[in-house]
Amino acid sequence: MKKHCGGLLCVLLIISLTIISWKAEKTKKLVFKTTKNPTSTVSAKEFLDTYVDNVYEAAHLQESGLALNVFEKAVTGFLNLKIADKLPQSSSILTVIDFAKSSCQKRMWIINMATRELVLNTLVAHGSGSGDDIPTYFSDDNDSHASSLGFYITDDVYMGKHGQSLRLDGMDEGFNASARMRSIVLHAAKYVSQRTIDKQGRLGHSFGCPAVSPRVLGKVIETLKNKTVLFISGNDDLYSSRYLDEDLAANFLTGNTTPSAIPGVTAGL
Numbered sequence: 001m002k003k004h005c006g007g008l009l010c011v012l013l014i015i016s017l018t019i020i021s022w023k024a025e026k027t028k029k030l031v032f033k034t035t036k037n038p039t040s041t042v043s044a045k046e047f048l049d050t051y052v053d054n055v056y057e058a059a060h061l062q063e064s065g066l067a068l069n070v071f072e073k074a075v076t077g078f079l080n081l082k083i084a085d086k087l088p089q090s091s092s093i094l095t096v097i098d099f100a101k102s103s104c105q106k107r108m109w110i111i112n113m114a115t116r117e118l119v120l121n122t123l124v125a126h127g128s129g130s131g132d133d134i135p136t137y138f139s140d141d142n143d144s145h146a147s148s149l150g151f152y153i154t155d156d157v158y159m160g161k162h163g164q165s166l167r168l169d170g171m172d173e174g175f176n177a178s179a180r181m182r183s184i185v186l187h188a189a190k191y192v193s194q195r196t197i198d199k200q201g202r203l204g205h206s207f208g209c210p211a212v213s214p215r216v217l218g219k220v221i222e223t224l225k226n227k228t229v230l231f232i233s234g235n236d237d238l239y240s241s242r243y244l245d246e247d248l249a250a251n252f253l254t255g256n257t258t259p260s261a262i263p264g265v266t267a268g269l
Contacts, residue, residue: 101134140179154168192212
């Protein structure tokens with residue numbers, strides 16, 4: 001009887017170990033780490049893609065109209081700007097403006113990357129020098145009255161001719177680096193409204209600044225002020241940026257590039 005029980009226990013032990021081993025092997029390929037040694041089954045680029053996809057889905061960005069490829073560029077720059085120490089590691093706000101869309105659409109998104117939430121999706125105007133409804137021309141030249149593409153870092157709030165405004169520093173040489181000299185800031189304008197769209201078929205124009213509705217200005221400035229990332233995308237094949245290095249951004253996520261603390265990543269993908 002003891003031999004029989006002993007044999008049965010051995011069989012059960014072998015079956016249990018087999019099941020545990022199978023589960024561990026299956027789970028191994030699904031684990032993503034934020035340490036310096038990511039799982040060998042996931043490349044750095046796949047890690048970046050997964051991170052982007054998960055935030056995109058969690059924040060319901062597809063439903064709000066933000067294109068995945070635009071968001072991916074924005075996130076890549078967001079990570080690279082952290083690597084370059086252009087903004088605090090604690091900064092988790094990423095703002096995206098897509099000027100490839102009609103001014104009649106809500107083409108500005110404010111995303112909290114730490115909580116993976118869409119904070120605000122709203123209307124935003126472009127410069128008169130860039131075109132009527134959908135911008136077709138972008139410039140960093142003074143007096144061009146055109147919008148400028150690229151990555152910006154927000155700075156302080158001040159009272160200007162448009163009331164409360166937020167200063168912007170352009171990060172892309174040749175595309176928006178003259179933002180300070182051109183007085184390109186984020187401000188409010190009455191022509192950013194559904195009423196204006198109904199009247200003239202599009203929003204009004206700024207002199208190159210991203211202008212929002214007075215109704216949302218307070219929330220926008222309070223959320224964006226003091227070193228957060230703003231990315232303006234548009235239809236321009238000539239645009240390029242040093243901050244669109246996907247390999248560097250991916251290595252940052254996996255901890256192979258310092259600093260390695262990314263808001264929202266430590267909680268897991």
